[in-house]
Ligand SMILES: Nc1ncnc2c1ncn2[C@@H]1O[C@H](COP(=O)(O)OP(=O)(O)OP(=O)(O)O)[C@@H](O)[C@H]1O
C-alpha cells in the first residue's frame with residue numbers, strides 16, 4: 093500500500109539532488125569575506141585621505157619654517173640698509189650695517205637647503221650673490237677710512253653699487269615673502285577644500301559599503317523567506333541557486349531543501365495514511381451494501397435448488413439471470429473500492445472535473461444510502477479539462493463527500509456543482525451539504541492537521557489538511573463557507589489545462 | 594384458507610419479495626409483498642396481519658417506523674426485522690422495542706421459515722409446514 097510513493101519519490105529525489113548540486117557547485121565567496129573586503133575598501137579610502145592630509149600639513153609646516161627664515165632675512169636686510177643710509181648721511185653705523193648683513197648671510201647659509209628647495213637653486217644663488225656683493229662693498233667702504241687722505245675715487249661708485257644691491261636684496265626678499273605667503277595661503281585653502289570635499293565623498297562611500305553589506309545579507313535572507321513562504325503555500329519545487337557565488341546562506345538553502353524534501357515525503361505519508369482510513373470507512377459501507385446482492389443470490393439459488401423440477405424453463409432462466417445480475421452488482425460494489433485502494437501506475441493527465449466526482453459518488457454510494465442522503469448533481473456541460481493526478485483528486489473529493497455525509501447524520505441533501513470559476517482560467521467544483529455546519533471560530537482551524545470535532549477513532553483530522561495539500565500541489569485552492577445549522581459549502585478551484593489551439 | 598397466516602413482507606429489494614412469496618406460499622402462508630415503507634404503512638391501516646417481516650434499511654420509511662406503527666396499532670401482530678450483517682445494534686434496538694425476532698441478511702428461505710414458524714406458534718398457531726400440492 094505504498095500509495096503514490098514509488099513513482100513520485102525518485103522524481104523529487106532527482107530534483108532535490110540536482111538543486112543541491114547546483115547550489116554547491118558555485119565558487120565559494122563567503123559573506124564574511126565580502127564584509128571584510130567592504131571594510132577594507134573603506135579603510136583604504138580613509139588611509140588615502142589621511143596620507144594626503146599629512147603630506148599637505150608637512151608641506152605647510154616647512155613653508156611656515158621658510159616664511160619665518162625669509163622674514164628674519166628681510167628684517168636683517170632692512171636693518172642693514174637702514175644703517176647703510178645712516179652711514180652715507182652721517183658716516184656712522186657702518187659696523188652695524190655689516191653686522192646685520194652678516195646675520196642675513198648667516199640666515200641664508202643656515203637655511204640654505206630649505207630655502208633653495210622652496211625658491212629654486214638659481215634664485216637662491218642670485219640672492220646669495222647679492223648679499224655677498226653687498227657685504228664685500230661694505231667692507232670696501234671701511235678700507236678708505238683706514239687710509240684716509242689717499243685718493244678714494246670709487247667712493248661714489250661703491251655707494252651707487254651698494255644702493256643697487258641693497259634695493260635688489262629688499263625687493264627679492266619682498267617678492268619671495270609675498271610669493272610664499274600666497275602659496276601657504278593656497279595650500280591652506282586647498283586643505284580646507286579637501287576636508288570639506290571629503291565629507292560628502294566619505295558619506296557616499298559609507299552609504300555604499302553599508303548598502304553593499306546589507307545587500308549581501310538581506311538579499312539572500314529575503315529570498316529564503318520568500319522560498320519558505322512559497323514552500324509553505326504548497327509550491328513543491330526546491331530552492332535553486334540565483335547568485336554566482338556560494339556563501340553561508342548556501343548551507344541554509346540546502347538545509348531548507350532537505351526540509352522541503354522531508355515535508356513532501358511526510359505529506360505523502362499523511363495522504364497515504366488518510367487514504368487507508370478512508371478505505372476503512374468505505375469498507376464498512378461496502379460490507380453493508382454487499383448484503384443485498386448476496387442475500388438475493390442466496391434466496392434465488394435456494395429456491396432454484398428447492399423447486400428445480402417444478403419450475404418452468406422461463407422461470408429457471410429468469411432466476412439464473414437474477415443470479416448473474418446480482419453477481420455483477422456485487423462486483424461493481426467491490427470494484428470501485430478496490431480501484432481506489434489499489435496502487436496505480438496512472439499518474440497525471442488531462443481530467444474532466446466530473447469524472448473524479450462521479451467516481452467518488454459511486455464509491456460512497458453505500459454511505460450515502462446508509463445515511464439517507466440525497467445527491468443533486470449540477471454539472472456544467474463542456475467544461476475545459478484540468479491537469480491532475482486522478483487518484484489524488486479522487487481522494488480530495490472523497491474526503492469532502494465523507495465529511496459532508498458525517499455532517500448529515502439524519503440525512504439531507506448533497507449538492508455537487510461544477511462550472512467555470514469567476515476567477516480567470518479556473519474551473520470550480522462545489523460540494524454543498526445541508527448538515528450541522530461549522531461554527532465560525534472553528535472555520536480557520538479545519539484545515540489544520542489533526543483538527544477534528546469527531547470522536548477519537550472516527551476522525552483523524554487529516555482529511556482537509558491532506559486535501560488542501562493535494563489541491564495546492566495542483567495549483568488550485570480550497571475555500572469554505574458555512575452557517576451553523578444550515579450547511580457547508582466547500583469550493584475547489586483548479587487551473588484549466590492550457591489546450592493548444 | 595381460514596387457517597392460513599397473513600404475512601406482510603416489506604423489502605425494497607424486489608428479488609426478496611419475488612423469491613420469498615412463492616417460498617412462503619408453499620408453506621401455506623398468504624403473503625403480501627411491499628417494496629417501500631409508505632405503501633406498507635398504508636396497507637397496515639387497512640388490514641391486520643399476523644406477521645410482518647420488514648427490512649430495517651429502506652428509504653423514506655424504514656423498518657423501525659413500520660415496527661413502531663405495528664406495535665402502536667396491532668398488539669398481536671409479530672414483527673420480524675431483517676437487518677444487515679453489520680448492524681447488531683439495530684437488531685438489539687428492534688428487540689428492545691418489541692420486535693419478535695430478527696434475521697440477518699444474507700439468509701436462506703428456510704431460515705425465515707424457521708423464524709416464522711416460531712412466531713406462528715407464539716400466536717397459538719400449530720406452526721407451518723409444507724402444504725401438499
Ligand atoms: N461538511 C462539513 N460540515 C461540518 N463540519 C465539517 C465539514 N467538513 C469538515 N468539517 C469539520 O472539520 C473538521 C476537520 O475535517 P477533516 O476532514 O480534516 O477531519 P475529520 O473529518 O475530522 O477526520 P477524518 O477526515 O480523518 O475522518 C471535522 O472534524 C469537522 O469538524
Ligand SMILES: [Mg+2]
Nearest residue numbers: 491495555556
Ligand atoms: Mg474528513
